[in-house]
Amino acid sequence: MGQQQTLPNGVQIHNTLESSSPNPDETEQGGYELLAQSGEDGTYNLSVLVNGVHCAACIQKIESTIAKNKDVQNVRLNFTTRRLAIQWSGEKDQANIFVKSIENLGYKVQPFNADLVNEESKEQEKFLLMSLGVAGFALGNIMLLSVGVWSSSGEEMGYATREFFHWISALIAIPTILYSGRPFFNSALGALKNGHTNMDVPISIALILACSMSLHETIYGAEHVYFDSAVMLTFFLLIGRYLDLRARGKARESANDLLSTLSGFANVVDEDGRLQRILIRDLKEGMNIRVAMGETFPIDGEIISGQSEVDTSLVTGETIPRVIETGAQIYAGTLNLSAPVVVRVAKAAEDSLLADIVRLMEKAGQSQAKYVRIADKAAQLYTPVVHIAAAIAFIFWWGVMGIAWQEALMIAITVLIITCPCALGLAVPVVQVLASARLTKSGILVKSGDALERLASIDTIMFDKTGTLTHGKPSLINQEHELNSFKLAASLASYSHHPLSKALYKAYGDNEIVELSDVEEHSGEGLSARYNHELIRLGSRQWCGDKNYETSDSYMEIWFQHGDKKAVRFTFEDSPRQDAEMTIKHFHDDGIKTLMATGDLSQPAKAVASQCGIKEYYAEQKPDDKFNRLQELKEQKHNVLMVGDGLNDAPVLAGADISMAPGSALDMAQNAADIIFMGDQLAPVYRSWKTAKASQSLVKENFALAAIYNMIAVPLAFMGYVTPLVAALAMSGSSIIVIANSFRLRFAK
Amino acid sequence: MSVLAYLIPVALLLGLIGLAGFIWSLKSGQYDDLDGAAQRILLDDDELGPKQ
Numbered sequence: 001m002g003q004q005q006t007l008p009n010g011v012q013i014h015n016t017l018e019s020s021s022p023n024p025d026e027t028e029q030g031g032y033e034l035l036a037q038s039g040e041d042g043t044y045n046l047s048v049l050v051n052g053v054h055c056a057a058c059i060q061k062i063e064s065t066i067a068k069n070k071d072v073q074n075v076r077l078n079f080t081t082r083r084l085a086i087q088w089s090g091e092k093d094q095a096n097i098f099v100k101s102i103e104n105l106g107y108k109v110q111p112f113n114a115d116l117v118n119e120e121s122k123e124q125e126k127f128l129l130m131s132l133g134v135a136g137f138a139l140g141n142i143m144l145l146s147v148g149v150w151s152s153s154g155e156e157m158g159y160a161t162r163e164f165f166h167w168i169s170a171l172i173a174i175p176t177i178l179y180s181g182r183p184f185f186n187s188a189l190g191a192l193k194n195g196h197t198n199m200d201v202p203i204s205i206a207l208i209l210a211c212s213m214s215l216h217e218t219i220y221g222a223e224h225v226y227f228d229s230a231v232m233l234t235f236f237l238l239i240g241r242y243l244d245l246r247a248r249g250k251a252r253e254s255a256n257d258l259l260s261t262l263s264g265f266a267n268v269v270d271e272d273g274r275l276q277r278i279l280i281r282d283l284k285e286g287m288n289i290r291v292a293m294g295e296t297f298p299i300d301g302e303i304i305s306g307q308s309e310v311d312t313s314l315v316t317g318e319t320i321p322r323v324i325e326t327g328a329q330i331y332a333g334t335l336n337l338s339a340p341v342v343v344r345v346a347k348a349a350e351d352s353l354l355a356d357i358v359r360l361m362e363k364a365g366q367s368q369a370k371y372v373r374i375a376d377k378a379a380q381l382y383t384p385v386v387h388i389a390a391a392i393a394f395i396f397w398w399g400v401m402g403i404a405w406q407e408a409l410m411i412a413i414t415v416l417i418i419t420c421p422c423a424l425g426l427a428v429p430v431v432q433v434l435a436s437a438r439l440t441k442s443g444i445l446v447k448s449g450d451a452l453e454r455l456a457s458i459d460t461i462m463f464d465k466t467g468t469l470t471h472g473k474p475s476l477i478n479q480e481h482e483l484n485s486f487k488l489a490a491s492l493a494s495y496s497h498h499p500l501s502k503a504l505y506k507a508y509g510d511n512e513i514v515e516l517s518d519v520e521e522h523s524g525e526g527l528s529a530r531y532n533h534e535l536i537r538l539g540s541r542q543w544c545g546d547k548n549y550e551t552s553d554s555y556m557e558i559w560f561q562h563g564d565k566k567a568v569r570f571t572f573e574d575s576p577r578q579d580a581e582m583t584i585k586h587f588h589d590d591g592i593k594t595l596m597a598t599g600d601l602s603q604p605a606k607a608v609a610s611q612c613g614i615k616e617y618y619a620e621q622k623p624d625d626k627f628n629r630l631q632e633l634k635e636q637k638h639n640v641l642m643v644g645d646g647l648n649d650a651p652v653l654a655g656a657d658i659s660m661a662p663g664s665a666l667d668m669a670q671n672a673a674d675i676i677f678m679g680d681q682l683a684p685v686y687r688s689w690k691t692a693k694a695s696q697s698l699v700k701e702n703f704a705l706a707a708i709y710n711m712i713a714v715p716l717a718f719m720g721y722v723t724p725l726v727a728a729l730a731m732s733g734s735s736i737i738v739i740a741n742s743f744r745l746r747f748a749k
Numbered sequence: 750m751s752v753l754a755y756l757i758p759v760a761l762l763l764g765l766i767g768l769a770g771f772i773w774s775l776k777s778g779q780y781d782d783l784d785g786a787a788q789r790i791l792l793d794d795d796e797l798g799p800k801q
Contacts (some may be wrong), residue, residue, distance in 0.1 A: 080784045
């Protein structure tokens with residue numbers, strides 16, 4: 001039995017696919033009950049991702065639509081993460097009704113498996129916020145007391161009162177440091193256990209020493225009490241830490257969303273020919289699944305019935321769709337273009353090419369984790385220097401000047417505290433947050449905290465071709481057609497999802513199209529229809545073209561024939577982005593090497609490379625060829641920026657020193673990239689690099705400022721001139737200078 | 750100076766109330782969806798229906 005489907009635009013699709021399912025539409029939906037989780041009190045919970053939410057009205061529409069159902073107990077859309085949580089009592093199957101009603105409102109719903117969500121970073125963010133809140137409270141109250149102590153002297157305010165103030169400060173500060181200092185203590189301990197130091201080691205030592213010395217001074221009723229400085233240090237550093245985590249947490253969140261959406265659904269055809277919807281991760285080898293037109297193949301497999309065309313551009317980088325027939329191999333991640341097919345699963349989802357690429361990405365990501373952040377590099381220099389200075393201070397005063405060892409130790413500890421790494425701790429995160437915010441405004445999303453740091457150090461850029469240097473979509477290049485045939489061809493093309501048809505229709509623009517009857521799609525051949533009782537056809541050269549036509553070019557083509565008239569040829573090309581050549585030239589002018597690696601054939605690769613001004617290019621590269629090329633470059637000590645959009649680029653994106661992907665890229669590629677840029681232009685790549693360069697020089701300036709501050713403060717401390725007031729002023733002063741300097745990024749070009 | 754014996758505990762208490770308020774808002778998830786809160790202020794309560 002053949003089945004007939006009617007699309008919304010009126011085109012009928014004939015195909016010979018055997019299916020005994022009376023209404024395939026019913027089984028194409030649903031499956032969401034598989035994701036619903038039962039709660040303790042007999043209720044169910046469902047979490048889904050809703051795309052297309054962008055204003056208050058969207059929240060209201062979605063929430064009120066779901067809340068109308070009397071079984072629903074709770075519904076909440078998180079606007080930040082786009083996650084919708086529904087809690088209801090009654091039937092589990094209602095999950096599908098909810099999803100359907102949201103889809104009817106015009107939003108796209110994606111399955112989302114809450115099990116896979118990493119709650120860790122969220123917990124960490126809460127932990128930091130809590131520490132920050134406690135430190136803020138303590139800082140306010142200690143300052144209240146300290147201002148009094150600073151502005152008078154022991155004689156004036158009375159020693160008993162001063163001691164009283166010190167004790168209250170101790171009462172507030174010590175629990176605060178123990179509580180709010182944990183982020184630093186934990187990280188310092190972790191680093192020391194692994195036998196190296198990081199920024200948190202000197203911070204922790206300074207905090208502990210400041211507290212214990214102040215407590216000692218308080219007990220003996222003396223003057224050198226630094227509780228206020230210790231709490232201030234904690235508070236400022238926690239702000240820097242929180243900003244840093246927010247920037248990185250956002251990236252991780254979107255990565256989690258993407259990974260969990262991979263757990264989508266597939267339609268399995270069972271032995272009786274019925275369709276059943278199951279989760280992709282439950283697919284087993286040998287199962288038969290039905291993949292509708294416009295769907296992505298979830299697994300690697302073999303076509304067992306039906307014929308269609310697949311868009312493999314995301315996997316191989318090739319622009320021209322491939323015709324597939326029974327027996328053909330298809331790969332996970334490719335797109336089924338023209339007709340429904342049944343596929344036998346060759347490998348379970350976790351063994352597919354897609355999963356291989358994911359694994360390759362993970363491997364690549366691990367090697368990237370070895371990168372040492374500039375702040376930690378600074379700490380490795382800074383820690384020994386400061387500690388040696390403190391030791392020298394102690395030996396000098398005790399051994400050479402002959403003062404009591406308690407007093408000498410006091411001076412040594414003051415040296416450690418006054419060289420407080422506060423400014424150093426803020427030097428990097430403040431700049432990064434400001435730079436990311438600036439880029440975000442121009443449509444560039446920086447996903448990881450240290451991405452800009454790595455971007456500033458590149459000397460080589462590797463570009464993908466399709467979708468990166470080019471638009472990734474073919475566009476019509478021969479425009480001079482007789483108007484009538486162009487009009488008819490475009491009218492017919494409007495019925496098809498084929499990339500070339502879409503391009504033809506787009507080139508025709510908003511001009512009027514004509515009414516056609518009997519539109520039929522012929523798999524692998526083209527479209528036919530009737531216009532004024534005459535047959536018109538649009539499709540391949542074999543089917544409706546001039547078979548004797550001689551060509552010297554390698555353009556993609558589509559032919560149109562009107563009745564018995566001479567066939568017309570439309571040619572297409574995937575043209576480079578408008579500013580591609582200029583962007584490449586800018587990079588060349590700044591001494592950056594560029595190269596192009598593509599999965600496409602060598603002729604189109606050569607054409608694009610020469611149009612963009614790239615001299616070094618590699619064609620017909622498989623994902624692992626590209627990855628090997630990256631490894632070669634890395635072995636030659638190059639720092640590589642990868643710009644790519646396809647699945648075949650994903651391992652390289654993950655493995656390169658730094659990577660960027662256009663906003664039109666496949667989810668997987670966006671997931672792997674460090675920076676995403678929006679829009680039709682390539683210029684954001686250059687702009688990001690420029691901003692990264694500017695922010696990197698600001699970071700270095702900040703370090704220099706912190707060093708200058710230390711050069712002034714350390715001798716003072718060394719001479720024993722530092723009082724609690726001087727310490728507090730010096731610390732907040734240096735932090736403010738560093739923050740103010742970072743804001744100069746706003747004036748950078 | 751004996752007034753300090755009252756004023757300092759009062760100052761600390763006020764600070765602690767503020768801190769307790771912050772901790773409560775954090776625990777009750779008010780920082781989970783900062784962008785959403787900015788949008789929801791535009792909605793009227795009755796538009797959302799009774800189940801919230």
